Amino acid sequence: MVGIKDVAGKAGVSISTVSYVMSGKRPISPATRRRVLAAAREIGYVPAPGEHAARATRTHFVALSSPVHDSTSYTNYFAYFLHFLRQARFHGYETLLLTEENGGEQLARLIDTGLVDGVVLMDVNMDDSRLAVAAATGVPFMSIGLPGADTGIPCVDIDFTLMGGGIIDRLDRLGHSRIMFIGGKHVDYERDGGANYLVRLRSALLDNARRRNIRVDEQYTDEDDFDAIETILDMAMLNGDTAIVSQGSPMFLNSLVAVARKNGIRFPADLSVISAGTCTDPIGRRLRIDEYPLLPADLCRMGVDMIVRLMDGEPWRGDRVTLIPPVYQRRGSLGAPREPETRSATTPGPASLAATAPPWNTRRAGSLEASPPPAPTAANSRSATTPQAHPYDPTTTMRSSNDNKGADDDLFQP
Structure with missing residues (x-):
């Protein structure tokens, strides 16, 4: 094991000089300090945790x-x-x-x-x-x-592991069996092993969903790309996803709500939404989106x-x-999944919308960092058949934020 004596020998100084550099007990010249620290890094010397004295x-x-x-x-x-x-x-x-x-x-x-x-x-x-x-x-x-x-x-x-468990627990208790997870750019999950909070939250969410037999469709997209967001919402509604879990920024949430309003999608009547692991105040309060926020x-x-x-x-x-x-902040965007409705031939529905909308992968090439949703399997779905498409009425509008006055905050209790 490398010790302080080895550092002293490598740097060509006394053991006491190395000790003073590491502890800060006495002033050391900048040149000597740089030489000692460089030697310590080169040979892999690691000071004992907590041994630092006041400089x-x-x-x-x-x-x-x-x-x-x-x-x-x-x-x-x-x-x-x-x-x-x-x-x-x-x-x-x-x-x-x-x-x-x-x-x-x-x-x-x-x-x-x-x-x-x-x-x-x-x-x-x-x-x-x-x-x-x-x-x-x-x-x-x-x-x-x-x-x-x-x-x-x-x-x-x-505790992002606890956060992921809390999200799935809430969705499961409300009766959701197929949800969509929307992340940011792929690079944030890959660079140097990925940003720790993104990786831990996503892993906990997927692990808990698997144990609850909840299917998760994953999408990754730019923060404010309206075309990509519209495509993702189309996919969520047509695939039968009844809730969205977003790791996007406040800008993404703002765009998500705007696109939903444009298409007549109501939260939570048509689709439940929860944000996780971002700083949304005051946007989150204005949009009335449930969330587990970051706590800077x-x-x-x-x-x-x-x-x-x-x-x-x-x-x-x-x-x-x-x-x-x-900390879970309830604002009224989570609810039970909507039951399928019987529609007349003249009533707009997912099938008619799908017929008029361009294919998901033809919009803004490169803006949607995803692949088509995987076919359901026994491992990732409650059944081996594709769930019935989730209908919505494009003639309706999103409920007013006044409908959710009195929403309270609470801690997730595992």
């Missing part, structure tokens, strides 16, 4: 590493950043925001300069390159977001409190992973 010289800067990608939801991003900034200010710290996609290299360079007293990781992927940097440094680290591997650094997050204020408060304690030299005695329960 002798404070900069009162904390780094927030949160990479920005082409697919980043700015609504979610800025909600977390502003809550973090406010909480750090409360504790007397300024925030240095790091946004490089390859955050590991940028983070290593910053730590070597000694400009920050601690680092918080955000927007954490399952296989995140920044975790290797966190493991081999003398600077306190914590993560808002749960990575796929146990890195030894403290983490705080929402709570997570950033806990994360900053945690990193401040570590920067003050307090050993971490709590659980390495802290998961907070998801």
